[in-house]
Amino acid sequence: xxxxxxxxxxxxxxxxxxxxxxxxxxxxxxxxxxxxxxxxxxxxxxxxxxxxxxxxxxxxxxxxxxxxxxxxxxxxxxxxxxxxxxxxxxxxxxxxxxxxxxxxxxxxxxxxxxxxxxxxxxxxxxxxxxxxxxxxxxxxxxxxxxxxxxxxxxxxxxxxxxxxxxxxxxxxxxxxxxxxxxxxxxxxxxxxxxxxxxxxxxxxxxxxxxxxxxxxxxxxxxxxxxxxxxxxxxxxxxxxxxxxxxxxxxxx
Numbered sequence: 549x550x551x552x553x554x555x556x557x558x559x560x561x562x563x564x565x566x567x568x569x570x571x572x573x574x575x576x577x578x579x580x581x582x583x584x585x586x587x588x589x590x591x592x593x594x595x596x597x598x599x600x601x602x603x604x605x606x607x608x609x610x611x612x613x614x615x616x617x618x619x620x621x622x623x624x625x626x627x628x629x630x631x632x633x634x635x636x637x638x639x640x641x642x643x644x645x646x647x648x649x650x651x652x653x654x655x656x657x658x659x660x661x662x663x664x665x666x667x668x669x670x671x672x673x674x675x676x677x678x679x680x681x682x683x684x685x686x687x688x689x690x691x692x693x694x695x696x697x698x699x700x701x702x703x704x705x706x707x708x709x710x711x712x713x714x715x716x717x718x719x720x721x722x723x724x725x726x727x728x729x730x731x732x733x734x735x736x737x738x739x740x741x742x743x744x745x746x747x748x749x750x751x752x753x754x755x756x757x758x759x760x761x762x763x764x765x766x767x768x769x770x771x772x773x774x775x776x777x778x779x780x781x782x783x784x785x786x787x788x789x790x791x792x793x794x795x796x797x798x799x800x
Contacts, residue, residue, distance in 0.1 A: 593677070
């Protein structure tokens with residue numbers, strides 16, 4: 549079994565069923581780590597989907613009582629908290645999210661080390677962010693598919709000196725999608741599990757995979773559960789990292 553000897557990524561926990569969300573134990577704190585997005589527009593989009601969302605220029609002093617509350621912070625306050633090192637303590641009160649720009653692996657690594665477990669790309673529309681947020685609530689950790697390239701680079705940097713996978717194996721397309729090397733994956737997974745994994749690598753949700761492959765969502769959920777176990781992964785996000793480590797990725 550692969551053992552990560554360097555600092556581990558925050559990709560360790562398992563998926564929970566709807567209604568038993570691990571994130572229901574605390575409210576959400578969204579960090580805005582790119583000045584291009586008008587974060588004041590995010591609360592209305594979340595409110596339309598039943599979330600109690602508010603914009604704050606500074607971190608509220610009072611601990612939130614509403615478990616579905618989402619607090620979106622200003623860019624200045626978000627960077628202040630990230631640089632001050634207090635996010636580890638705040639993770640006991642909030643489930644931490646961050647909106648980040650693509651092509652910023654250094655920032656993503658720093659964010660992951662600060663207990664931020666949900667990452668959204670700045671390139672998503674507000675509606676897409678809400679959709680991803682609803683999906684992310686099913687997991688302890690979640691990385692936007694548009695940030696796969698940066699996650700790949702973070703993993704590669706941490707593997708320096710530990711025997712990196714072959715360069716051609718881990719290459720990827722310009723759009724950030726990663727292709728599965730089926731012959732290698734089939735040594736451990738079934739054909740159906742490979743197809744589901746390939747779809748996960750391309751950022752598809754379980755429901756989208758079910759629609760595209762004419763399967764029930766429960767069948768896809770079962771495939772995801774089985775392939776994560778076989779890959780020694782903890783959840784969907786971790787399977788991307790494990791596929792990189794196992795050398796299952798290739799250029800198209």
